Amino acid sequence: MYERILIPTDGSKVAKAAVDQAVDIAEKYDAEVHALYVADTDAISYSLGTEQVDRIRQGNFEGMTELREEAKAATGYVAEQAAEHGLESVEHHAGGQPHRLISSYAEDHGIDLVVMGSHGRSGVRRALLGSVTERTLRSTHVPVLVVDYQGTDE
Ligand code: ATP
Ligand code: MN
16 A cells, blocks of 8 residues: 655654654555655745755755754654664655645655644644645645644744
8 A cells, every 4th residue: 555655854843743653654564764855945045045045956955054954854863763663764855845845756756655744843833734734735646644743842
């Protein structure tokens, strides 16, 4: 049923809660785990030059230490959890609009399940779903499991 599971993550607590569920499902199906971190160019481009934004769009975060660390920590957590359960994993870093890249990654890599958090880093619970999750649901045909997390932080 599930051969390749995609976990889009911004490294937040809620995304981590989704990782636990995803890894558990992956273990049951012996699925390959894909972790995707997207640098949101709409959110960060105002402070960067066009050359830097172009590089980020190509998934090249060289020279941007903070971004690289955040990306590595986010997908690294997934890889660690996968390894602990004896599962193969793939880490991918990209730049652009998160929901677009999540949807196209799912399509391009034969993903058969996306597991993501209801909320993310913004931590504001003004809506039932964060905008990345809502837009992903609206832009993919792949099944999406949305994991809520009731904690108060992040
Ligand atoms: P908003 O961003 O709309 O202010 P939020 O940060 O609370 O709200 P989302 O950004 O929609 O909520 O995050 C929901 C889930 O989407 C996260 O738990 C994570 O699984 C995924 N996600 C969010 N941002 C990214 C990203 N930059 N790269 C990969 N996955 C992401
Ligand atoms: Mn967010």
